[in-house]
Amino acid sequence: MSKDYEVVIGLEVHAELKTQTKIFCSCSTAFGAEPNTQTCPICAGFPGVLPVLNKKVVDLAITTGLALNCEIPNICKFDRKNYFYPDSPKAYQISQFDMPICINGYLDIDVEGRRKRIGINRVHMEEDAGKLVHQGDITTTPFSLVDLNRCGIPLLEIVSEPDMRSAQEARAYMEKLRAMLLFAGVSDCKMQEGSLRCDANVSVRPIGQVEFGTRTEIKNLNSFRALERAIEYEAARHIEAIKGGETLVQETRTWDEEKQLTRSMRSKEEAHDYRYFPEPDLLPLKISQEWVNSIRAAFPEMPEQAQKRLVEEYGLPEYDAQILTLTPDSLAFFDQCLKQYPDAKTISNWMMGEFNRLLNQNNMEIGESKVTAAGLVQMLKSIDDGTISGKMAKMVLEEMFATGNCPEVIIREKGLVQISDEGTLLTLIDDIIKTNPKVVEDYKSGKEKAFGFFAGQIMKATQGQANPTLVNKLLKDRLNHIQ
Amino acid sequence: MELFELTVHALQQKLASRQVSSEEIVKSIFARINKVDDKVKAFITLTEEDALNKAREVDNAGQYKGIAGIPLGLKDLFCTPGVNTTCGSKMLADFVPTYASTAFRRLEEQQGILAGKLNMDEFAMGSSTENSSFFATCNPWDLTRVPGGSSGGSAAAVSADEVPFSLGTDTGGSIRQPASFCGVVGMKPTYGRVSRWGVIAFASSLDQVGVISKDVYDNALIMKIIAGHDHLDSTSAALDVPDYTACLDGDIKGLRVAYPQEYFGSGVDAAIKDAIKKALLKYEELGAIVEEVSLPHSEYALPAYYLVAPAEASANLARFDGVRYGYRDNEAENMEAMFSQTRCQGFGDEVKRRIMLGTYALSSGYYDAYYLKALKVRRLIADDFTRVFKDFDIIVAPTTPTTAFKLGKQSGDPLTLYMNDILTVPVNMAGLPGMSIPCGFDQGMPIGMQIIGKAFDEATIYKAAYAYEQSTNFHTMKPALGVE
Numbered sequence: 001m002s003k004d005y006e007v008v009i010g011l012e013v014h015a016e017l018k019t020q021t022k023i024f025c026s027c028s029t030a031f032g033a034e035p036n037t038q039t040c041p042i043c044a045g046f047p048g049v050l051p052v053l054n055k056k057v058v059d060l061a062i063t064t065g066l067a068l069n070c071e072i073p074n075i076c077k078f079d080r081k082n083y084f085y086p087d088s089p090k091a092y093q094i095s096q097f098d099m100p101i102c103i104n105g106y107l108d109i110d111v112e113g114r115r116k117r118i119g120i121n122r123v124h125m126e127e128d129a130g131k132l133v134h135q136g137d138i139t140t141t142p143f144s145l146v147d148l149n150r151c152g153i154p155l156l157e158i159v160s161e162p163d164m165r166s167a168q169e170a171r172a173y174m175e176k177l178r179a180m181l182l183f184a185g186v187s188d189c190k191m192q193e194g195s196l197r198c199d200a201n202v203s204v205r206p207i208g209q210v211e212f213g214t215r216t217e218i219k220n221l222n223s224f225r226a227l228e229r230a231i232e233y234e235a236a237r238h239i240e241a242i243k244g245g246e247t248l249v250q251e252t253r254t255w256d257e258e259k260q261l262t263r264s265m266r267s268k269e270e271a272h273d274y275r276y277f278p279e280p281d282l283l284p285l286k287i288s289q290e291w292v293n294s295i296r297a298a299f300p301e302m303p304e305q306a307q308k309r310l311v312e313e314y315g316l317p318e319y320d321a322q323i324l325t326l327t328p329d330s331l332a333f334f335d336q337c338l339k340q341y342p343d344a345k346t347i348s349n350w351m352m353g354e355f356n357r358l359l360n361q362n363n364m365e366i367g368e369s370k371v372t373a374a375g376l377v378q379m380l381k382s383i384d385d386g387t388i389s390g391k392m393a394k395m396v397l398e399e400m401f402a403t404g405n406c407p408e409v410i411i412r413e414k415g416l417v418q419i420s421d422e423g424t425l426l427t428l429i430d431d432i433i434k435t436n437p438k439v440v441e442d443y444k445s446g447k448e449k450a451f452g453f454f455a456g457q458i459m460k461a462t463q464g465q466a467n468p469t470l471v472n473k474l475l476k477d478r479l480n481h482i483q
Numbered sequence: 484m485e486l487f488e489l490t491v492h493a494l495q496q497k498l499a500s501r502q503v504s505s506e507e508i509v510k511s512i513f514a515r516i517n518k519v520d521d522k523v524k525a526f527i528t529l530t531e532e533d534a535l536n537k538a539r540e541v542d543n544a545g546q547y548k549g550i551a552g553i554p555l556g557l558k559d560l561f562c563t564p565g566v567n568t569t570c571g572s573k574m575l576a577d578f579v580p581t582y583a584s585t586a587f588r589r590l591e592e593q594q595g596i597l598a599g600k601l602n603m604d605e606f607a608m609g610s611s612t613e614n615s616s617f618f619a620t621c622n623p624w625d626l627t628r629v630p631g632g633s634s635g636g637s638a639a640a641v642s643a644d645e646v647p648f649s650l651g652t653d654t655g656g657s658i659r660q661p662a663s664f665c666g667v668v669g670m671k672p673t674y675g676r677v678s679r680w681g682v683i684a685f686a687s688s689l690d691q692v693g694v695i696s697k698d699v700y701d702n703a704l705i706m707k708i709i710a711g712h713d714h715l716d717s718t719s720a721a722l723d724v725p726d727y728t729a730c731l732d733g734d735i736k737g738l739r740v741a742y743p744q745e746y747f748g749s750g751v752d753a754a755i756k757d758a759i760k761k762a763l764l765k766y767e768e769l770g771a772i773v774e775e776v777s778l779p780h781s782e783y784a785l786p787a788y789y790l791v792a793p794a795e796a797s798a799n800l801a802r803f804d805g806v807r808y809g810y811r812d813n814e815a816e817n818m819e820a821m822f823s824q825t826r827c828q829g830f831g832d833e834v835k836r837r838i839m840l841g842t843y844a845l846s847s848g849y850y851d852a853y854y855l856k857a858l859k860v861r862r863l864i865a866d867d868f869t870r871v872f873k874d875f876d877i878i879v880a881p882t883t884p885t886t887a888f889k890l891g892k893q894s895g896d897p898l899t900l901y902m903n904d905i906l907t908v909p910v911n912m913a914g915l916p917g918m919s920i921p922c923g924f925d926q927g928m929p930i931g932m933q934i935i936g937k938a939f940d941e942a943t944i945y946k947a948a949y950a951y952e953q954s955t956n957f958h959t960m961k962p963a964l965g966v967e
Contacts, residue, residue, distance in 0.1 A: 041582055045802045047575065047683040048562045048584060050716050080798050082845070084822055091801030144818070146806065275845035277854060280687035280795055282717050 005242070007235040008203045008212055009170045010162035013177060014155050015187040016128065016195035017060045022152035023127045024051030024094065029154075031193060035133075035147035043152035045089030050281050053078075057154040058101070058285065060186040061125050062295045064156055065102030067184040067302060068120045068177075075286050076101045078125075078279040083272050086146050087130040095157075097276040100124035101287070107160075107180065108304075109172040110322060118173050119161030128153040156186070162201065162212065167231040171224050174198060175326060179303045183328050191223055200231055204238035213238065214248035218262055220255045230255040234262050306331050314344035323352050329367040336373035341380055350376060354394055358401045370404030371397070379407040389468050392416050420467040422474065425458070429471075429478050432457045443479055451475065486511035487644045488961070491553055491701040494647060498547040505538035505552025505596065512554045512598055516645045519964055524620050525630075525640035527559050528567050529599040537596045549593035550708065556649035558637045559600040560607060561587050561692075562681040570683045571603040571633075573616040574803050574810045574829035584681025585716065586650055586692045586709040593708060598646050601636030605831045606800060607657055607685040609633050610903040613894045614833045621890065622664060623962040624928055628887040631661030631903075637695045638665040643964060648696040648705055654685050655788055656882075656907025658693040659919035663882035663931020666921045666960065668702045668948070669695045673939045674914035675720035677706075678713030684799040686792035687718075689911045698958050699920065699949040703727035706941065725942050731949040736770035738947060739875040745781040746880035746906055755881045758923035758930045762951060763879060769950055776875065778867040783860045784909035789901065790844045790857035791912075797841030803829060836897065865913040872937045877947050881906055882919040882931035906933065916941045920948050921957035929957075 019029055025042035042049045065072045079097035105120035130151040134141035158177065164170045178196060181187045189196040198221045203213040218234055221227045234253070241248050252271070253262040301309075303325040310321035324334050330351070337347045355376070359369060379396055382388045388396060388411060399410045411417065419425060432454055433440060443450035458471050486494070486508050497503045513531050520526055534554060541552040557563065560570045562580035569575045583591065591597075604614035612620040612635025620635045622628040623643040630639040634651030638661035641649055651658040653671035662669025670693045677692040684690060692709065696702040707728065712721040742763055747756050763773050805811030805825030812828055815821035830838070844853040871878060883903060893900045910917035915935055922932035932951075936944040952958050 041580075044807060046580070046582075046808065047568070047570065047578065047802070048560070048580070048681045049582075050680050050718075052715060052717050082798055082801060084801065084804065086804070086806050086818065089802060089807060090798075091804060092798050273847045275798075275842065275847070275850075277794060277798070277845050277850070280718075281684075 004207055005204050005239050006165055006207050007167075007231070007238075008162045008205065009164035009167075009231060010201040011160045011164070011170060011173060012199045012201070013158045013160075013174070014197040015064075015158065015181050015189065017057055017154040017156060018185065018187055019054060019056045019060065019154055021054060021056075023054050023057050023125070023154035024152055027152065031195075033149055035145070035149060038149040039151065043089070044148050045091075051094060051279075053282060053285070054154065057125055058287070059295060060154075061101045061123060061156055062287065062292055063184050063299070064158070064181065064186050065105065065123055066292070066296055066299065067180045068102070068105035068107055068123065068158070070102035070105030070120060070123060072102055072287055072292055073099070074288070075099065075284050077284040078282045079276045080279050082275045085129070086144065087132050087151070089130065089148060089151060093127060093129065094279055094282070095126035096124035099284075101285075107173060107176055109169065109176050111166075111169050111172045116163075116169065118163045118169075121159045121161050123156055123158050126155050126157060127151070128155050162203075167228040167235070170200060170231055171228045174224055174227055176303070179326050183300060183302050183306075185300060194222075197221075198227055200227060200234075202231055202234045202238070204235055204242065213242070214250050216248070216250065216262075217252045218255055219252060219265065220257075222257070226255055226257055229260060230262060233260065237262070310334075310344070314338065316344055316348055320345075320348045320352060323356075324348060327366065329365065333366055333373050337377050340374065340377040343380075346380060347376070350380065350397070354397050355401075358398065362401075369401060371400050375400050375406055382407055382411065386418060386420050386467060387411065388416055388418050389464070391464060391468070392418065417465065418467045419462050419465050420470055422470065425466060425471060425474055426478070428458055428461055428466075429454070429475055432461070433478060433482070440479065440482060444482075451479070454479070485515070485644075487515040489647065490697045491550060491647045491704060494553050495547070495550070498552050505541045505547075506535065508552065509534050509538040509554055509596060509598070512646060515643075516598070519623075519643050520645060522621060522626055522964065523623055523639050523643045523645065524618050525601055525636040525643065525645055526556070526599045527569055527571070527602050527615075527617060527636070530566055530597050531599075534596050534598050537594070541594050541596070550590065550705070551594035552596065554596045554598040554646055555590060556598050556601045556637060556640045556646035557587060558603050558634050558649065558651045560603060560652060560683040561600075561650060562683070563587060563597065563600065566597070566600065568600065568683070569617070570607070571605040571615040571617065572830065572834070575683075576616070576810065578809050580681070582681055585678035585713045587681070589709050590650075590705075601634075601640055601649060603636055604633035604657075605834050606683070606796070607633040607652055607654055607690075608796070608833050608837055610656070610660055610900055611888075611890075611893065612636060612639075612661070613890065614831055616831055619890055622887045622928075623964055624666060625887065627889055628928065629664065629890055631664035631883075631887060633657040633661075634669075634695065635661045638662050638667055638669065641665070641667045641695050641697060642962060644961070648694060648701055650709070651693055651695050652682060652685075653691055653693050653907075653911065654689045654792060655911050656904040658695060659882050659907050659917055659931065659933060660903060662695055662919040663933075664887040664929065666929030666931075666957070666962070667695055667697060668699055668918070668920050668958065669693060670702050670706060670918040670941065670944070671910070671916065672706060672710060672941050673720070673916045674911075675718050676710050676724075676916070676939065676941065678716040678719045680713055680715040684795075686795040687799060688795060689788075689792055691911070699945060699952045700728060700731060702918075703731060703945045703949075706945075710941075720939065722939055727942055727945045730942050730946045732946070733950045733953050735766070735947055735950040738766070738771040738877070738943075740766050740771045740773045740947070741776040741871050741875035741878045742773065743776050743778040743781065743871070743878060743880055745778050750902065750905065751881055751884045752886070752925065754925035755884070755886070755930050758925070759879065759881050759932055762922045762932050765951060765954060766879070766947075769954060771947075774875070776871045776878070778864075778871065778909065780860065780863045780867050781909050784864050784912050785901065785905050787857040787860035787864070788904070788908045788912055789840065790853050791861065793837040793841030794844045794854050794857075795841065797838045797845065800830075800834065800838055805829070833897065861912045864909050868909075868913045868915060868935070876936075876943050878935040880933045880935065882933040883907075886925050886928035886930060910935050914938060916944055918944050918948055920952060921960070922951070922955070923957060924960075
């Protein structure tokens, strides 16, 4: 990134709401059903049907508004957004245009130890469209099939202010937003399944310039990484264009994950005129203070409160607290461990370290893993009582992760018992010292590496089962006593 | 009198006293339809076999509660499970819904019997029923004239004694104007009084379901059945529905009747003005207090209506794209072409004209000047009525500026045709209830008197209409139709 320019980023996030039924009819919202089995005349846009608003959707929208520090005006309304496409059976989407349910909120993010407040312009309710299935590529497919199961699934669109200034900030915002939505229980936030989607508006301007540069909107950002990479790519593209004296065009672009670049989808001229107007089939929605209060009263613990608790009650570093509170499942796992094991920092280290590495490697969420809190605690206790070493514990955890077996079984089956018998270890140590007089001399002349050599030889001889703390102590004793 | 000539309440008595069976009534109705509908052409679809089966069921059960065993007709935009619902359009010529409109369901729950589906202007856009994709309906009083529209089939069928009553819809006058042209009683209740569920939409904020009947009593009787809150329609009002027939006592002493000067302008035929003035005298005779008032924004109602209604229609009719149901052009080379050719071939000229008007009015850069301004005008029109209703119980005016015009006479001239709605549109814009009842004839063609009431006060309209009707005999006159 050139030092003379700054990138300006705003995000539009679509979150699928966790309701049993669709926003305007009573069809199921369950994911993965056979095509067109979760449809009715309403969501399929038949003649003469009318929408009826699902109250749960409003509950979840208010919850989100409160989580994002929004104002919730006492009246909002729905509007029709008109466009022709086979995935839109009414040829309009019921959305909210100029009177959304939540306005003027914010979200605090932490990037490289600095806290930054990102404005939330609005949160509004709308219905999802259906899905088109093509044979191969859309441009060459001989026909396309329409699946309306997703049609009418409730969505929240959360629009940030253009307050982010780097791809890292955008990612941090997205991660924090996801955490908030998960903790508030409003969405599953599965980016792969599309229940959390994000479009990025990116522009670049010379540092010090007040006006925004020409903005492009990037779609198809299906992961945090894609978001980060796409913004970096796009910002660099803009800067290069500006430096080269090119005129940037306002347009919509799509992120090509395979080629790691953005491609033009449509220009401003080709943009739809959505012809918004008030939805006459739904009355303006009044939201009483009592309604908002009742939701506020039942509010779950949010990430920031949880972080505070982790830092103040258990003495964890801020960073640990942030990582552990990225998802409610992660926090719940930690809390469960802590009930059975007193050392918060040790739990945190294992969760953030080895366990997290395994999760990432397998592209899994903590809730999907076979490792239980009880299992992890048992493993930690086995380290404490000297049954296994920390190094062996890593193997045990890997095995727990792969099989779901409890640590005791794994330790027994793999014969992973630590050798803590001083006599056995001393015999080994004496042997190795005797057969390596040259290294002893090195050690005596102050070469620290020599100590490592001996320790390594002992671990090798015991296939890693020697108690490392004890080996260190005994080895040091013996070497220092050699004259 | 033949059975087909009788009112609903007369048929109820005959059924209750076991003088006739439902089967006899249904047979009488279909005999009449077979005799006259070649001339009137009110029906798009007849459901004779089903109707006879249902009639026998009712007779076998032997319980004649409510409207059990009594036939009815529906404008062809009420969804009827298993029965074609065309909306008067080639686009939906073969469309068979799986669901029932709430208004029809409520009639069916009382074992009312569907005789058939009635012709209409395509997607309820028109004032003559000549915009039907299938054929024009004729006015039973003069077969060379239009029955009005868009519920032309519904009014003509009742007028020609083909059904005792029918349902229609009224977006800008589509019940009242054809009722007026055909010499029958038509009520458009308050917006929100009757559920719109299962009624194919034209302009959602204006559309309202109503009843066309031979007399005021029948109208009140049927309205009581179909009105009331429906959880399937968020715009239906959660208000109790009074027993409308209970207030039909003819006593209107002290009723405050207003007539707006703007509704008696130069565009209204002298014969019609005279007929309404006579009716006002009748009201005075009956003990009402009659005064002239002003509704100053009336002249803006029509232009505002022709922005709001087409705007909503442009979105409501966008779903007819050939993808899931209805007409599709199978020759199209790609998706875009399929959309545009399907709509080009499936819709008639008037529908296309209004879709274009509405699309334009909502377009970016024009919205504030057209649609938003029309909404403001709408508010002013509603305020006019509110002001008058502070001092008056009902407003009386002509329903239409002319009596029924000749078939083909106005079809080439949309603007003249739009003027037909000038006296009915303000009522829709304000969401108020309005009714048309027969009040005279001009050269053999019926004249309609419009009675407008306060929001959700249909009861007072019925009361006033009944008192007038009982003191005149216009509602008993029948078109000759050249048959015995």
